[in-house]
Amino acid sequence: xxxxxxxxxxxxxxxxxxxxxxxxxxxxxxxxxxxxxxxxxxxxxxxxxxxxxxxxxxxxxxxxxxxxxxxxxxxxxxxxxxxxxxxxxxxxxxxxxxxxxxxxxxxxxxxxxxxxxxxxxxxxxxxxxxxxxxxxxxxxxxxxxxxxxxxxxxxxxxxxxxxxxxxxxxxxxxxxxxxxxxxxxxxxxxxxxxxxxxxxxxxxxxxxxxxxxxxxxxxxxxxxxxxxxxxxxxxxxxxxxxxxxxxxxxxxxxxxxxxxxxxxxxxxxxxxxxxxxxxxxxxxxxxx
Amino acid sequence: xxxxxxxxxxxxxxxxxxxxxxxxxxxxxxxxxxxxxxxxxxxxxxxxxxxxxxxxxxxxxxxxxxxxxxxxxxxxxxxxxxxxxxxxxxxxxxxxxxxxxxxxxxxxxxxxxxxxxxxxxxxxxxxxxxxxxxxxxxxxxxxxxxxxxxxxxxxxxxxxxxxxxxxxxxxxxxxxxxxxxxxxxxxxxxxxxxxxxxxxxxxxxxxxxxxxxxxxxxxxxxxxxxxxxxxxxxxxxxxxxxxxxxxxxxxxxxxxxxxxxxxxxxxxxxxxxxxx
Numbered sequence: 001x002x003x004x005x006x007x008x009x010x011x012x013x014x015x016x017x018x019x020x021x022x023x024x025x026x027x028x029x030x031x032x033x034x035x036x037x038x039x040x041x042x043x044x045x046x047x048x049x050x051x052x053x054x055x056x057x058x059x060x061x062x063x064x065x066x067x068x069x070x071x072x073x074x075x076x077x078x079x080x081x082x083x084x085x086x087x088x089x090x091x092x093x094x095x096x097x098x099x100x101x102x103x104x105x106x107x108x109x110x111x112x113x114x115x116x117x118x119x120x121x122x123x124x125x126x127x128x129x130x131x132x133x134x135x136x137x138x139x140x141x142x143x144x145x146x147x148x149x150x151x152x153x154x155x156x157x158x159x160x161x162x163x164x165x166x167x168x169x170x171x172x173x174x175x176x177x178x179x180x181x182x183x184x185x186x187x188x189x190x191x192x193x194x195x196x197x198x199x200x201x202x203x204x205x206x207x208x209x210x211x212x213x214x215x216x217x218x219x220x221x222x223x224x225x226x227x228x229x230x231x232x233x234x235x236x237x238x239x240x241x242x243x244x245x246x247x248x249x250x251x252x253x254x255x256x257x258x259x260x261x262x263x264x265x266x267x268x269x270x271x272x273x274x275x276x277x278x279x280x281x282x283x284x285x286x287x288x
Numbered sequence: 289x290x291x292x293x294x295x296x297x298x299x300x301x302x303x304x305x306x307x308x309x310x311x312x313x314x315x316x317x318x319x320x321x322x323x324x325x326x327x328x329x330x331x332x333x334x335x336x337x338x339x340x341x342x343x344x345x346x347x348x349x350x351x352x353x354x355x356x357x358x359x360x361x362x363x364x365x366x367x368x369x370x371x372x373x374x375x376x377x378x379x380x381x382x383x384x385x386x387x388x389x390x391x392x393x394x395x396x397x398x399x400x401x402x403x404x405x406x407x408x409x410x411x412x413x414x415x416x417x418x419x420x421x422x423x424x425x426x427x428x429x430x431x432x433x434x435x436x437x438x439x440x441x442x443x444x445x446x447x448x449x450x451x452x453x454x455x456x457x458x459x460x461x462x463x464x465x466x467x468x469x470x471x472x473x474x475x476x477x478x479x480x481x482x483x484x485x486x487x488x489x490x491x492x493x494x495x496x497x498x499x500x501x502x503x504x505x506x507x508x509x510x511x512x513x514x515x516x517x518x519x520x521x522x523x524x525x526x527x528x529x530x531x532x533x534x535x536x537x538x539x540x541x542x543x544x545x546x547x548x549x550x551x552x553x554x555x556x557x558x559x560x561x562x563x564x
Binding site: 006007008009011013014016017020021022024025027028029031032034086090093094096097098099100101103104105107108109110112113114115116117118119121123124125126127132134137149150164167168172221225227228232244247248250252253257260261264265267268270271272274275278279282283 | 294297298301302304305306307308310312315316318321324331333334335340351369376377380381383384385387388394396398400401402403404406407408410411412413414415417418436437440441444469470494497498499500502504505514515516518519521529532533536539543544546547551
């Protein structure tokens with residue numbers, strides 16, 4: 001149907017986007033790869049030559065490496081568990097007949113639009129501050145000693161803040177998926193005497209499978225690189241240094257670009273493993 | 289027979305949903321409320337919820353810090369500029385993928401998406417160096433370019449999803465009538481695609497406005513947008529809760545309102561059409 005003329009025109013129209021993204025991907029990536037094999041200290045002598053895999057070995061054998069991987073996994077895993085479980089609950093709840101559903105949706109989705117630096121600061125000061133924070137008042141109300149959230153329970157705090165930001169996203173997507181569920185199927189099951197718990201476990205949940213996978217994969221990609229929430233609250237102290245933050249510190253704070261770049265390559269590999277799974281799912285959808 | 293039961297259930301559902309909704313919204317509500325208190329009332333023990341003397345002094349104070357308006361202006365330019373630039377580049381690309389698909393279209397789309405997954409921190413220093421050598425570190429144009437690039441895959445995908453839904457027959461009819469490619473895009477496709485383009489732009493403005501890795505790391509005094517302005521409150525000024533709240537409210541209000549309008553598009557945009 002398409003003529004030769006329109007084909008070449010189409011290629012031309014695609015070119016700017018493709019070329020730009022290709023450049024955006026290849027140029028910095030090549031530089032990162034290059035730096036990762038060099039001893040490069042911008043403030044202490046600059047580029048000091050080829051060191052082979054030295055940076056890769058040093059990055060992994062540093063005492064902060066495994067803790068940072070653990071921290072990353074705890075944050076990503078914790079936030080995923082909370083947002084998916086609460087998200088399913090909320091989506092089911094919001095799908096029930098009620099008054100003011102639109103308004104409730106607006107309330108629930110709101111945190112997603114709050115910029116990360118604002119939500120981190122608001123939580124840090126106005127909720128988690130051990131003296132003036134609302135949570136401290138709440139604890140005192142029940143006669144408990146207020147928790148110093150960001151130092152004593154730093155990881156829990158970060159997981160709480162980030163979950164609050166991402167719960168809306170999970171809820172919205174799961175709700176969209178639930179709404180596409182055939183209600184006749186549920187009604188038929190109800191008539192056949194299936195209790196609500198069974199209807200949920202055998203009809204709703206399987207129907208949500210794909211949406212849950214999408215939520216998990218997309219959130220993982222964003223969560224692997226959360227930055228502002230840590231930058232603003234603890235600055236990587238109290239065991240909240242993620243892989244992303246560790247690399248950031250190596251590159252910008254200790255100005256060891258070679259070492260940081262090696263870390264960056266590890267982060268890229270990690271993200272790509274996740275990405276491959278996401279591509280499969282999204283790719284399948286393209287055919288349908 | 290089930291009338292009464294359903295009515296009762298509806299009441300329970302409504303109460304539960306509103307309770308949860310308000311709980312989730314509460315931190316934002318609390319921030320907005322606190323922004324109208326005096327500093328003393330903001331840290332009062334026990335906390336005051338509504339019975340305080342409403343005041344606008346915090347907004348005045350924040351606005352008087354002459355730099356606030358500049359941060360705001362930077363945010364507007366960066367979010368708006370990256371969105372417009374992105375749309376200009378993405379519309380032709382999405383058009384050709386949707387209407388002149390080839391064997392490789394799917395691969396190109398997936399590859400574009402994969403660039404979105406490149407962890408920013410992995411390429412921070414190269415970008416930093418490139419920006420210095422191009423002289424665009426701490427400049428609005430630099431951030432416009434970076435944010436355009438990181439969001440370009442999402443823009444292309446969203447537009448592609450919208451364009452796909454436009455029936456090809458209309459375009460063929462236009463072609464039969466002798467419309468050139470340019471006419472086809474400008475006069476046939478664009479008017480039909482306006483709603484899709486508008487919501488794509490909306491979502492992109494939101495993403496760019498809130499982006500907090502590149503905006504924090506590539507700016508200093510000159511081009512810093514609101515994300516950096518708010519981050520500067522982390523200490524010790526963060527102790528001025530009322531002013532922090534006023535600044536936060538002003539930083540999130542425009543996007544919150546835009547976001548509420550585009551919540552439906554958010555799903556198709558951020559899941560790349562994988563959930564409908």
